[in-house]
Amino acid sequence: MQEGKVLPAAQINRDLLRSILETPRWFWPVVSLLGLIVLAASITVGIMINTGLGITGLNYKVVWGFFITNFVFWIGISHAGVMLSAILRLAKAEWRRPATRAAEVLTIFSLMTAMIMPIIHTGRPWRILYWAFPYDFARGIWPNIRTPLVWDPSAILTYLTSSTLFVIIALVPDFAVLRDRTTGWPKLVYTLLAMGWEGNPRQWKLQIIAGVLLSALILPVFVSVHSIVSWDFGMAVAIKSWHSTVFAPYFVVGAVHSGVSAVVFAMILLRWAYGWQDYIRHEHIDALGRLLIVVATGWFYFLVMEIIFGIYGLEGDELAVRALQFLPGDYGVAYNVWMIIFVGITYFLPVILWLPKAWRRNLWIMSAACISVNVGMWLERYLLFVPGQANKQFQTFTWNDYLPQWPEALIVGATFAFVSMLMLLFSRVFPLVPLYDIKEGDILRTEMQVGRRTLTATFRED
Amino acid sequence: MPNAQFEHKWGMVADLDKCTGCQACVIACQAENNIPINTKDYFLQRRAYEWIRIERYWEGEYPNVKARFMPVLCQHCENAPCEPVCPVFATYHNEEGLNVQVYNRCVGTRYCINNCPYQVRMFNYWHPNWPARMENQLNPDVTVRTRGITEKCTFCVQRIRRGELKVESQGGNRLNDETIAGGNYDPACVQACPTNALMFGDLMDPNAAIKPYFDDVNAHPGHGEHDRETRGYRLLEEMNTRPSVIYLKKVDQYPLPGKGGH
Numbered sequence: 001m002q003e004g005k006v007l008p009a010a011q012i013n014r015d016l017l018r019s020i021l022e023t024p025r026w027f028w029p030v031v032s033l034l035g036l037i038v039l040a041a042s043i044t045v046g047i048m049i050n051t052g053l054g055i056t057g058l059n060y061k062v063v064w065g066f067f068i069t070n071f072v073f074w075i076g077i078s079h080a081g082v083m084l085s086a087i088l089r090l091a092k093a094e095w096r097r098p099a100t101r102a103a104e105v106l107t108i109f110s111l112m113t114a115m116i117m118p119i120i121h122t123g124r125p126w127r128i129l130y131w132a133f134p135y136d137f138a139r140g141i142w143p144n145i146r147t148p149l150v151w152d153p154s155a156i157l158t159y160l161t162s163s164t165l166f167v168i169i170a171l172v173p174d175f176a177v178l179r180d181r182t183t184g185w186p187k188l189v190y191t192l193l194a195m196g197w198e199g200n201p202r203q204w205k206l207q208i209i210a211g212v213l214l215s216a217l218i219l220p221v222f223v224s225v226h227s228i229v230s231w232d233f234g235m236a237v238a239i240k241s242w243h244s245t246v247f248a249p250y251f252v253v254g255a256v257h258s259g260v261s262a263v264v265f266a267m268i269l270l271r272w273a274y275g276w277q278d279y280i281r282h283e284h285i286d287a288l289g290r291l292l293i294v295v296a297t298g299w300f301y302f303l304v305m306e307i308i309f310g311i312y313g314l315e316g317d318e319l320a321v322r323a324l325q326f327l328p329g330d331y332g333v334a335y336n337v338w339m340i341i342f343v344g345i346t347y348f349l350p351v352i353l354w355l356p357k358a359w360r361r362n363l364w365i366m367s368a369a370c371i372s373v374n375v376g377m378w379l380e381r382y383l384l385f386v387p388g389q390a391n392k393q394f395q396t397f398t399w400n401d402y403l404p405q406w407p408e409a410l411i412v413g414a415t416f417a418f419v420s421m422l423m424l425l426f427s428r429v430f431p432l433v434p435l436y437d438i439k440e441g442d443i444l445r446t447e448m449q450v451g452r453r454t455l456t457a458t459f460r461e462d
Numbered sequence: 463m464p465n466a467q468f469e470h471k472w473g474m475v476a477d478l479d480k481c482t483g484c485q486a487c488v489i490a491c492q493a494e495n496n497i498p499i500n501t502k503d504y505f506l507q508r509r510a511y512e513w514i515r516i517e518r519y520w521e522g523e524y525p526n527v528k529a530r531f532m533p534v535l536c537q538h539c540e541n542a543p544c545e546p547v548c549p550v551f552a553t554y555h556n557e558e559g560l561n562v563q564v565y566n567r568c569v570g571t572r573y574c575i576n577n578c579p580y581q582v583r584m585f586n587y588w589h590p591n592w593p594a595r596m597e598n599q600l601n602p603d604v605t606v607r608t609r610g611i612t613e614k615c616t617f618c619v620q621r622i623r624r625g626e627l628k629v630e631s632q633g634g635n636r637l638n639d640e641t642i643a644g645g646n647y648d649p650a651c652v653q654a655c656p657t658n659a660l661m662f663g664d665l666m667d668p669n670a671a672i673k674p675y676f677d678d679v680n681a682h683p684g685h686g687e688h689d690r691e692t693r694g695y696r697l698l699e700e701m702n703t704r705p706s707v708i709y710l711k712k713v714d715q716y717p718l719p720g721k722g723g724h
Contacts, residue, residue, distance in 0.1 A: 051588075052586075052587055052588050052589060052609040052610060053570075053585075053587050053609075053610065054507070054509070054587040054588040054609070058585075058587070059507060059508035059509050059587075060508060060509050060510070060511050060581075060584060060585065061508070061581065063572040063575045063576060063585055064572065064576060118571075121571075122569050122570045122571050122572075122610070123568070123569065123570020123571075123572070123585065123586070123609065123610025123611055123612075124568070124569050124570050124610040124611065125569075127569045128569060141551065143549050143550065143551075144546070144547075144548055144549050144550065144551050146546040146547075147546060147547045147548060147549045147573065148547070149547065149549040149571055149573055150549045232573075235547070236547070236573075236576050236577050237543050237577060237579075237701065238543055238576065238577045238578055238579035238701070239576055239577075389576060392576075392579070392581060393579045393580075393581070393698060395517060395534070395580070395581065396519070397515075397517035397518065397519065398517070398581040400508055
């Protein structure tokens with residue numbers, strides 16, 4: 001059953017383009033504040049490149065810390081886009097419509113942010129061209145394709161390209177609406193971007209075919225990107241808790257978990273900021289909440305399995321890592337306390353909040369649950385990566401712990417500001433709720449009689 | 463197994479029964495290979511590094527305590543886990559059985575450090591510097607590594623190269639104990655060891671002193687450990703990295719109460 005009323009197309013245009021045609025009073029102060037945070041972090045990165053990674057807390061034993069954690073976190077967030085638009089489009093879930101573009105754009109921006117992290121994490125970032133691109137044809141030195149670090153850029157760049165295409169194809173009809181409503185140089189830009197869109201049946205047909213085709217093509221990429229990112233860890237034979245075959249599905253489900261939660265939070269924020277109450281309705285948040293219960297439970301299953309698989313082998317060195325994770329330790333940081341907090345805020349707290357329908361429809365409770373999931377998922381990656389490095393093998397002489405320092409914390413914090421800033425800037429230039437998709441949904445909507453009740457539902461012939 | 467097409471296959475034997483934990487090897491390595499001085503700050507940052515380190519373990523409960531020492535250096539694995547994970551081929555296996563690190567190519571992803579089970583690869587977090595007058599004692603045969611790259615034990619490849627050049631200039635064609643007397647191509651740690659706990663040699667040389675240990679360990683791999691005639695074993699043998707360093711077990715003359723012999 002669907003809620004809400006069918007709105008006239010003119011009103012849809014007016015409401016959803018308001019963010020572009022008028023500037024809200026809070027907009028520039030907020031963007032400037034976020035920009036300042038990003039600037040501070042950029043300066044820190046500059047200092048780090050200039051003086052070396054010594055200013056981080058990394059040491060001779062734990063060499064992958066906050067940056068790699070943050071890289072995997074943002075790759076995870078990027079999985080929301082395809083989950084919501086491609087999978088739900090192919091599954092013809094009607095409630096996806098207002099969420100799709102926000103999710104896809106979040107995908108692109110979080111991928112861009114994620115790609116920065118491993119680059120600034122390397123010791124000599126100015127030489128990264130050697131790594132991601134074949135560079136020395138004459139001497140035949142190519143990147144080592146046996147390493148997951150070369151699979152990573154390939155998978156991520158494929159994903160970035162296909163999601164960008166996906167967003168552009170969905171944007172073309174909306175560019176045309178904007179072209180007709182702007183003047184001056186913005187009109188010129190939108191005219192170029194609309195690529196001669198007139199809205200005739202042939203163009204619509206091609207646009208729909210392209211959308212569906214890309215949805216289907218992007219799905220394997222969706223599964224492979226995070227699988228490959230997980231192989232950065234799964235392929236590391238020397239680190240006991242990393243060397244696990246369950247990592248690929250575990251990471252993919254975890255990514256959907258944090259990504260969809262992030263999209264829900266972003267949608268609630270945008271609804272509040274731009275007054276889109278008629279478009280992002282409680283039923284949408286409700287449906288996403290129900291989806292999240294399933295995803296969270298799937299993720300929890302893999303979490304438990306990963307731990308059980310680790311302990312089941314009863315290898316001394318693996319047990320040493322698990323002991324560091326779950327038992328009160330000798331080090332300053334008690335990982336077991338963090339483990340309890342992480343499982344609590346990533347699974348039990350949000351799922352309890354998502355179970356009652358009234359709470360799913362309460363935007364405050366939904367926001368709290370979604371933030372809690374994302375804090376928890378960030379912690380998850382940290383607690384997965386660091387203890388394994390700290391107690392790598394059963395040579396206890398080398399065991400060591402890791403304490404992050406302020407540059408890492410600042411840079412990681414600034415990535416959140418960076419993505420928020422890009423999202424806000426995007427919403428000023430392009431419609432963040434797809435106009436044509438909403439209109440299509442309204443056209444397809446009909447009323448049907450079931451017994452004595454009148455329900456709204458969607459019928460389609462295909 | 464040493465491959466017949468290679469002219470050399472370098473290997474080392476560390477006899478734990480002879481090791482006294484004196485750390486002479488550590489200092490010799492530090493001086494030979496231009497390793498920055500590990501200051502107090504580096505220790506506090508937990509970034510002090512050595513290409514060869516003496517791992518010290520305590521066995522037993524006070525007052526029946528024994529100190530155990532184990533020199534750990536790059537094992538130059540035949541099946542090295544660090545090699546396939548480097549995206550830029552900065553680490554690879556050369557034709558002499560050495561696991562070599564190309565400093566110029568390294569971008570510092572640190573994946574090799576993570577994938578080394580022996581924790582012998584070291585990352586330069588700071589630019590190395592020495593007190594002004596000590597810069598004159600730097601070894602001209604060894605690159606001073608910049609910050610942001612990974613480095614590790616080379617089996618003192620510069621000494622091997624120098625030996626090879628010398629043999630060549632004398633008209634010989636093979637570097638071994640006959641052409642270069644007294645093991646003058648041995649790594650600094652081997653040369654400095656006062657108890658001769660470390661032995662270095664060429665496994666392709668049929669007369670090499672270390673060869674019987676390798677033959678024995680190779681003949682009884684993995685679970686065949688108990689059939690070995692020597693005291694030889696490899697570190698973390700279950701990982702099948704096939705190191706070029708073999709350790710000889712300690713012979714415990716006076717075992718702790720409740721413990722078996724060796």
